[in-house]
Amino acid sequence: MIIQFLKKVFVLCFLLVISLYALSYMVDAGLRKSRNDYFASWNDLYSSKINADLLIMGSSRAAFHISPQIIDATLSLNSYNLGLSAWHFDMQNARFKMYLQHNRKPKYVILNVDVYGFSKRADVADYQQFLPYIQDTVLQKTIRGHKGEFDVYQRNIPLLKYRNLQNLAFEGIFTFFDFTNLYDSTRNYKGYRGNDYAWTQDFERFKKRFPKGAKYTFNKEVKHQFNEFLAFCQREKIKVFLVYAPEYFEVQPYYKNKTELINLCIESAKKYQCHFFDYSKDSLCYNRQYFYNSQHLNKKGAELYSKDLAKKVKLLL
Numbered sequence: 001m002i003i004q005f006l007k008k009v010f011v012l013c014f015l016l017v018i019s020l021y022a023l024s025y026m027v028d029a030g031l032r033k034s035r036n037d038y039f040a041s042w043n044d045l046y047s048s049k050i051n052a053d054l055l056i057m058g059s060s061r062a063a064f065h066i067s068p069q070i071i072d073a074t075l076s077l078n079s080y081n082l083g084l085s086a087w088h089f090d091m092q093n094a095r096f097k098m099y100l101q102h103n104r105k106p107k108y109v110i111l112n113v114d115v116y117g118f119s120k121r122a123d124v125a126d127y128q129q130f131l132p133y134i135q136d137t138v139l140q141k142t143i144r145g146h147k148g149e150f151d152v153y154q155r156n157i158p159l160l161k162y163r164n165l166q167n168l169a170f171e172g173i174f175t176f177f178d179f180t181n182l183y184d185s186t187r188n189y190k191g192y193r194g195n196d197y198a199w200t201q202d203f204e205r206f207k208k209r210f211p212k213g214a215k216y217t218f219n220k221e222v223k224h225q226f227n228e229f230l231a232f233c234q235r236e237k238i239k240v241f242l243v244y245a246p247e248y249f250e251v252q253p254y255y256k257n258k259t260e261l262i263n264l265c266i267e268s269a270k271k272y273q274c275h276f277f278d279y280s281k282d283s284l285c286y287n288r289q290y291f292y293n294s295q296h297l298n299k300k301g302a303e304l305y306s307k308d309l310a311k312k313v314k315l316l317l
Helices: 002-031 040-046 068-075 089-102 127-133 137-143 152-156 166-176 202-209 220-235 249-254 258-271 299-316
Strands: 054-057 079-081 108-112 239-244 275-278
Touching (some): 002 127, 002 166, 054 068, 068 079, 068 299, 089 137, 089 220, 127 166, 220 239, 220 258, 239 258, 239 299, 258 275, 275 299
């Protein structure tokens, strides 16, 4: 009797584990088809749907500022915006590596650079976007050491990574069965989203937080990755355009390491035979109507900037 009971318990446990792994597979596979803002660009990347002639890289100041539609129309190319909000160059570089694993090599790259871009984040920003892909070794290596990194249990115990994210798990199940229209919420076009926001109080909060200005550290490892990236592009004959996007002029004195960044970009442009456009003195910077905070252009400003940038790039092609 005891043996029969143990056999039933074993079979029940086995079926339960198999069911959980099957359900976890369905959620991951479904989210890899999702078109919401978290996953649309990642899914285009992993499903080899980008294959761009020109890649746009950088932080939110790339993702919200540079329109592929305008770039394509001006340069007669197929471009895609891989800008990654809240992340610095280390994750931007990792995303580029993941792109190359699944898509053909681009001919050109526009890389937005920022004063904080060579520091390292302490935490995993917007971690939900990575959930269907946490087995990717490049991703794991990049977020290692960050607060909130995915541990061995989240990577291997089915559905544990979706704990407290039941809505996301349900979305994965529904999109697995091709009910994608229920969750198609992306406002992006080829990775880009223009924001029609009014001026916020972000700048006022920034000034209160850093009344004497902010100086961001240049992490040696991240700086080394930057040099490796430019050297790789030079070897592979990928033309790189480094860009410092427009920012509202009143914030500029608060960045104590800006001169260091500008000099780094000038030196890198010479060393690796690329180009550098510094928009920090552009006329856009002096008109608040084109911004929704000190760092981010609104849609109107972003489209004016994209048109001017596209013209500058066109002259050099």
